[in-house]
Amino acid sequence: MCDRLSSNNAARLPQARRELVPFALFFFQQEGCCTVFSTHLRGDSRKYISSWAMIRTRLLMRSVSAQRCNAGARRMATEKETRPSMVTSTEIMTLLQQVPFGAGLGLHQNLIVEELGWGQATFRLKCSDEFDRPGGTISGPVMFTLADLTMWSLVQTTRGLCPLAVTTNATLNFLSKPKMGCDLVCYGRMLKNGKRLCTGSIEIVSAEDLSTVVASALVSYSVPPASRL
Numbered sequence: 033m034c035d036r037l038s039s040n041n042a043a044r045l046p047q048a049r050r051e052l053v054p055f056a057l058f059f060f061q062q063e064g065c066c067t068v069f070s071t072h073l074r075g076d077s078r079k080y081i082s083s084w085a086m087i088r089t090r091l092l093m094r095s096v097s098a099q100r101c102n103a104g105a106r107r108m109a110t111e112k113e114t115r116p117s118m119v120t121s122t123e124i125m126t127l128l129q130q131v132p133f134g135a136g137l138g139l140h141q142n143l144i145v146e147e148l149g150w151g152q153a154t155f156r157l158k159c160s161d162e163f164d165r166p167g168g169t170i171s172g173p174v175m176f177t178l179a180d181l182t183m184w185s186l187v188q189t190t191r192g193l194c195p196l197a198v199t200t201n202a203t204l205n206f207l208s209k210p211k212m213g214c215d216l217v218c219y220g221r222m223l224k225n226g227k228r229l230c231t232g233s234i235e236i237v238s239a240e241d242l243s244t245v246v247a248s249a250l251v252s253y254s255v256p257p258a259s260r261l
Contacts, residue, residue: 117189121145124185127195143181151222153185156239159213169209170216175247176204179234182220183251186232190225197255200229204249215239216246228255 124145147154157163157178165171180199187197210216217237224231234249 115150117148117150118192119148119188121148123193124148124188127193128181146217148185148189151186151190151225153182153189153220155182155185155218155220157216157218159215164212167209168212170212170214172206175206175216175236176202176249178216178218178236179204179220179247179249180251182218182234183230183232183249183253186220186222187230187253187255190222190230191255194255197230197253199251200254201252202249203251204247206247207245210238210246211240217242228257229253230255 125143128143142158142160144156144158145153146156155178157174159170163170163174180202183199183202184197187194191197215238217239219235219237220232222230222232229252231250231252234251235245236247236249237244238246
């Protein structure tokens with residue numbers, strides 16, 4: 033940036049003011065603030081230097097914002113690695129057995145909690161003839177229910193038992209066709225753990241090929257205030 037200023041704009045300045053350009057560039061590199069130049073430059077030279085100073089200030093602001101976002105992501109990743117889950121797998125399964133909807137689908141009989149941590153969870157859904165559909169694959173609503181249930185469990189891992197948390201938005205993409213008779217493994221991780229809104233990423237794979245993603249989802253949950261829990 034400074035090279036472009038000295039080569040392009042400095043040639044356009046009056047001869048009497050070109051001598052001030054190296055002096056101004058020094059402050060430009062050190063401070064990045066147009067107020068430093070205003071006491072030493074006048075006229076066209078002040079205009080050119082001030083414009084470049086504004087650009088540099090905006091770039092610095094974007095850089096600071098990006099660093100803060102990266103720091104937040106690293107902080108959440110560290111919390112996931114060090115903080116334990118707020119609930120246990122037994123508490124999750126006990127709560128599912130008390131819900132008529134889950135019992136009707138047979139989830140508590142076919143669902144296994146393989147891993148549970150703060151903001152992350154892994155579930156395995158055992159194959160059942162009730163989950164099959166024409167075409168030799170597993171029904172889409174079953175996979176959607178598995179993704180939604182995983183996100184619901186992620187909310188519990190960061191806040192404790194919170195059965196009144198509800199889905200606000202869910203987008204599920206079916207990427208490949210799982211075979212009938214194969215278990216489904218669902219991986220979930222929390223992307224944003226807000227005060228009232230939580231967002232998580234869900235990936236479902238077939239147990240026979242863990243490298244191939246069957247479905248991918250982005251799910252958001254609304255958490256009621258503490259007075260309603």
